[in-house]
Amino acid sequence: MSKHTPNCYEFGPFRMDRAERLLTREGAPVPLTPKAFEVLLTLVERSGHVVSKEALLARVWPDRYVEESNVTQLVFVLRKLLGPDDDGHHYIETVPTRGYRFNGRVKEAHAEETAPARHERRAAAPQPAAWSGGPVRSIAVLPLANESGKPDLEYLCDGVTETLINALSHVPQLKVMARNTVFRYRGREADARQVGRALDVQSVLVGRVRLSDGHLVISAEVVDADDGSQVWGTRIVRDRANLIALVEEAASEIASGLRLKLTRDESLELTRRYTADLEAYRLYLKGRYLWNKRSTKEIAQAVEYFEQAIGINPNYAMAYVGLADCYNLLRTRSGLAPRAASPRIKLVLQKALELDETLAEAHASMGHYLTTFEWDWPGGEREFLRAIELNPNCVTAHHWYALNLRSLGRTAEAMNELRIALGLDPLSPNISASVAAIYYAERQYDRALASCRDALELNPASPSHLAYVGMIYSHTGRHEEAVAVHTRLTTVWDDPEAWMLLGYSYAAAGWAWEAREILGRLLDSSQRVYIPQFYLALIHVGLGEYDAAFERLERAYEGRDGDLAFVKFDPKMDPLRPDPRFTRLLERLGLQDGSQGPPG
Numbered sequence: 230m231s232k233h234t235p236n237c238y239e240f241g242p243f244r245m246d247r248a249e250r251l252l253t254r255e256g257a258p259v260p261l262t263p264k265a266f267e268v269l270l271t272l273v274e275r276s277g278h279v280v281s282k283e284a285l286l287a288r289v290w291p292d293r294y295v296e297e298s299n300v301t302q303l304v305f306v307l308r309k310l311l312g313p314d315d316d317g318h319h320y321i322e323t324v325p326t327r328g329y330r331f332n333g334r335v336k337e338a339h340a341e342e343t344a345p346a347r348h349e350r351r352a353a354a355p356q357p358a359a360w361s362g363g364p365v366r367s368i369a370v371l372p373l374a375n376e377s378g379k380p381d382l383e384y385l386c387d388g389v390t391e392t393l394i395n396a397l398s399h400v401p402q403l404k405v406m407a408r409n410t411v412f413r414y415r416g417r418e419a420d421a422r423q424v425g426r427a428l429d430v431q432s433v434l435v436g437r438v439r440l441s442d443g444h445l446v447i448s449a450e451v452v453d454a455d456d457g458s459q460v461w462g463t464r465i466v467r468d469r470a471n472l473i474a475l476v477e478e479a480a481s482e483i484a485s486g487l488r489l490k491l492t493r494d495e496s497l498e499l500t501r502r503y504t505a506d507l508e509a510y511r512l513y514l515k516g517r518y519l520w521n522k523r524s525t526k527e528i529a530q531a532v533e534y535f536e537q538a539i540g541i542n543p544n545y546a547m548a549y550v551g552l553a554d555c556y557n558l559l560r561t562r563s564g565l566a567p568r569a570a571s572p573r574i575k576l577v578l579q580k581a582l583e584l585d586e587t588l589a590e591a592h593a594s595m596g597h598y599l600t601t602f603e604w605d606w607p608g609g610e611r612e613f614l615r616a617i618e619l620n621p622n623c624v625t626a627h628h629w630y631a632l633n634l635r636s637l638g639r640t641a642e643a644m645n646e647l648r649i650a651l652g653l654d655p656l657s658p659n660i661s662a663s664v665a666a667i668y669y670a671e672r673q674y675d676r677a678l679a680s681c682r683d684a685l686e687l688n689p690a691s692p693s694h695l696a697y698v699g700m701i702y703s704h705t706g707r708h709e710e711a712v713a714v715h716t717r718l719t720t721v722w723d724d725p726e727a728w729m730l731l732g733y734s735y736a737a738a739g740w741a742w743e744a745r746e747i748l749g750r751l752l753d754s755s756q757r758v759y760i761p762q763f764y765l766a767l768i769h770v771g772l773g774e775y776d777a778a779f780e781r782l783e784r785a786y787e788g789r790d791g792d793l794a795f796v797k798f799d800p801k802m803d804p805l806r807p808d809p810r811f812t813r814l815l816e817r818l819g820l821q822d823g824s825q826g827p828p829g
Contacts (some may be wrong), residue, residue, distance in 0.1 A: 238273050240333035241314050245273060259310060259648075264289055264429045268303050272321060272331035281328035290426065302427050304329060305683055306655045309664060310648050313676045365451070365460065365487040367404040367430040370394050372415040373447070376439035386438050387415075387521070388514030389447070389476055393434075396480040396501070398622035400489055406430060407624040407654035412521075425454020428655065432460055434483065445469050447479055451486055461486025473502060473510055503547045503585075504538075512538035516551050520558070528555050549581035550591050557597070560791075566759040567789040571602040589620035597629045600636065601791040604818050609633050624653040628660050635667055636794050636820065643667055658684060662693035670798040674701045692722035696730055704800050708738035725751060729764035733801065736771025744768055761785065763792040767801055779810050786817060793818060 238245045242255045250266055252259045267289045272280055282300050289300075304321055311320050320333040370393050373386040391408055398405045406428055414424060421433040436449030450462035463482050467475035481496075504510050516534035519527040532555045538548040553574050560570040575598060581591040596612030599605040613630035616623050627650040634643035644667060650660045661684045668677035678701050681694040688694075695718045702711035715731040732747035748768045751760050766781035785793055796802055797820045805811045815821035 235337040237338035238335050239338045240273065240276075240320070240335045243311070244338060245270060264426060265303050265307055265310075268300065269307055272329060273333075273335055276331045276333065276335040279324050279328050279330045284328070301686070302655065303429055305687065306429070306651060308683055309651045309655075309661065309680075312644065313673075313679075318675075319679055364402065364489050365432045366402065367406075368397065368432045368434060368451070368487070369406040369411050369424060369428050369430045370397065370434045371411055371419065371421075371424065371436075373449075374437045376437045379440070382438070382440070384515045384518035385472075385511075387412075387518050389438065389479070391517060392476050392514075393480055393483065397483065399620055400484065401621060403487070403489060403622075404430070404653070405622050407657070408521075409624075410654050410656045413656060421452035422454055422457045425452070430454060432487070440469070441466070443469055445472060445475055447475060449479065449483070451483070470507060472507055473505065477502070504542050504545045506542045506545075509538040509542040509545055509548070512541070513545065513548050513551065516548070516555075520551060520555060523558065525559070528558050531555050532559075544584050546581045546585035546588055546591065549577045549584070550588065550594060553577045553581070553594050553598075557594075567602060567791060571598070571789060574598050574602070587619055589616040589623045589626060592616035592619065593623060593626040593629055596626070596633065600629075600633050601794055602789050604794065604820075606633065606637060606819055622653060624650050624657075624660075627653070628657075628663065631663060631667075632794075635663070635670065636797065638798060640667055640671060656687070658688060658691045658693055662691070662697065665694065665697045666795075669697055669701065669800065670795070672704075672800060674705055677701055690721045692718060692724075692727065695721070696727070699730060699734055700801070703734050703737045708734070712738055712740070725754065725760050725764060729767060732768040733771040736768055736773075741772060744772055761790045761792060762788055763790045763796075770801060770804055773804075775805060775808065778805065779808070782814060786814065796820070 236247050238247075243259070244253050245251075246253075247270065252266065252269070268285055271285055271288050285300050304323075308319050308321055314320055314333055318332060320331060322330045322332050324330055370390060372390045375383055375386045390411075394405060394408055394411070397403060410428065421435050425431070425433045431454060433452050433454055434449060435452060436447060439446050439448075444466050445468075447465045448463075449465075451460040452458070453460050461483075463479075463486065465475055465478055465482070467478070484496075504513070512534045516531040516538065519531035519534065522528075532552065535548045535552040535555065538545055539552070542548070556570050556574045556577070560567060574594075578591060578595045578598060581588060582595065585591070592612045593616040596609040596616065599612060600609035610630070610633055613626050613633060616626035617630070620626070627646045631643040631646035631650065634640075634646065644664070647660060647664050647667075651657070651664075654660055661680070665677045665680040665684075668674070668680060677697060681698045681701075684691055684694045685698075695714055699711045699714035699718065702708070702714060711734040712731070715727070715734045719727045719731055728747055728751060732744045732751070735741075735747065736744035748765065751765060751768075754760055755765075762781045762785035766778045766785060769775070769778035769781060782793075782796075793814075796818070797815055802811070812821060
């Protein structure tokens with residue numbers, strides 16, 4: 230008798246359909262790429278047993294050499310998408326030196342749905358499929374290599390890459406890896422197949438830019454991540470003065486090479502010109518190049534480039550968005566007070582939307598502004614939803630919308646947005662930290678800690694995750710460990726927030742002298758740069774000085790401190806909740822709905 234192989238499995242709220250290659254959560258499709266589905270299926274089939282990395286590699290990538298890091302990253306993504314089980318534990322457990330074990334309660338299920346019903350549900354959220362000659366469904370655009378030998382053209386290579394990613398992300402049927410994830414491969418001799426497998430995408434675009442007799446030459450090819458074969462390739466030569474036309478042509482040829490069937494509107498969006506002025510475009514690319522460096526000095530330089538681009542073309546909407554992004558970062562990086570930054574941010578975003586209402590990036594940034602500076606929760610939500618409507622692949626919109634939902638206590642919706650964001654940007658530490666933040670706000674400390682530890686396996690010096698680990702230790706009575714973790718945080722992230730967290734950990738541990746020393750240091754710094762009053766309030770809370778804490782919170786409200794957006798469910802605020810002053814603060818923030826304390 231042949232061994233019975235079930236067609237479907239069920240565990241928790243999930244159902245796996247082997248034949249349809251489909252995972253659903255309470256009937257709704259969960260976006261899994263083929264390799265991720267295969268890894269999960271292998272673990273589910275052997276539920277309760279350890280599956281070695283070697284066995285997973287042999288099952289998912291037969292007859293091909295693949296590094297173990299591919300499995301590690303896929304498991305990391307699966308954990309984020311699945312979330313914890315009813316007992317607060319990961320479905321997938323890491324067994325040190327041995328492999329992984331699926332711990333969910335699995336039962337066999339029958340394929341009860343009719344074929345048409347399955348077809349309708351899959352059509353609502355199409356899943357990527359292995360290359361079979363049809364349209365490519367998922368792609369990672371690697372940073373174009375600079376073969377010109379001229380360092381001053383690095384901005385051009387990065388800018389063209391980012392422009393291509395942005396253009397392709399507007400194609401609804403194509404999943405495009407976000408910039409933050411693919412730019413981890415910048416400057417590396419990366420094998421396209423290994424990258425594709427690590428990111429679990431169907432195809433990878435690799436390309437080069439060089440100068441030849443005053444002409445710009447782009448050579449690009451799309452590689453099938455499964456077998457390394459070339460799906461499509463091209464070589465585009467244009468006069469250096471025709472850079473904009475070169476990028477448009479590249480985007481159009483790539484879409485054709487990927488065999489995408491585009492509507493007329495989609496084709497126009499793909500080759501959309503945000504400016505016809507070459508110099509303005511070059512200045513914009515230089516501004517984005519420096520903005521992505523993220524240092525205070527380089528962001529200030531980026532401001533100059535964006536302003537120059539606007540000076541040449543006052544109707545360049547994307548340059549206004551770049552300017553707003555700079556002001557937002559300078560607010561936190563250079564101690565720019567919110568009351569000084571907010572009018573600038575709002576003004577340039579309003580101008581961008583006045584010029585082009587269809588810019589998803591502008592709507593996402595406006596949503597972030599409304600929730601962070603004005604605490605306009607309905608207005609922010611409208612902007613985020615509009616951004617996602619315009620570009621479902623806009624990872625920033627999904628991420629920031631999740632933060633909006635988190636502030637309001639709409640946890641399930643926030644987690645869903647984060648799952649979508651992680652699917653587009655699986656290696657983002659900021660999105661991963663937001664998952665931990667939700668568990669932390671829900672007082673589900675075990676889940677938050679597990680989420681942080683997963684991320685720290687990939688990046689042991691991640692500031693956001695170290696911050697949450699230390700806070701969790703403080704709330705669970707592990708005070709010496711909290712101090713140790715936050716001390717380490719200050720060595721990898723010399724920022725006022727890191728020092729505030731160390732001061733809070735000292736105070737929670739009962740080490741008042743050390744906490745006051747840090748409080749004094751922050752007060753001294755506040756004479757030179759803006760230090761959020763919210764930071765000072767938290768140290769006072771840890772010291773049990775609640776009147777002083779409320780005084781600082783009042784100043785934070787008057788100063789429009791962005792951190793107040795998350796105050797309603799912050800565990801560090803628990804000692805203040807019984808005080809009527811805390812209720813009044815929530816009311817003024819628009820966060821009081823008749824209930825106090827954590828959601829649920």
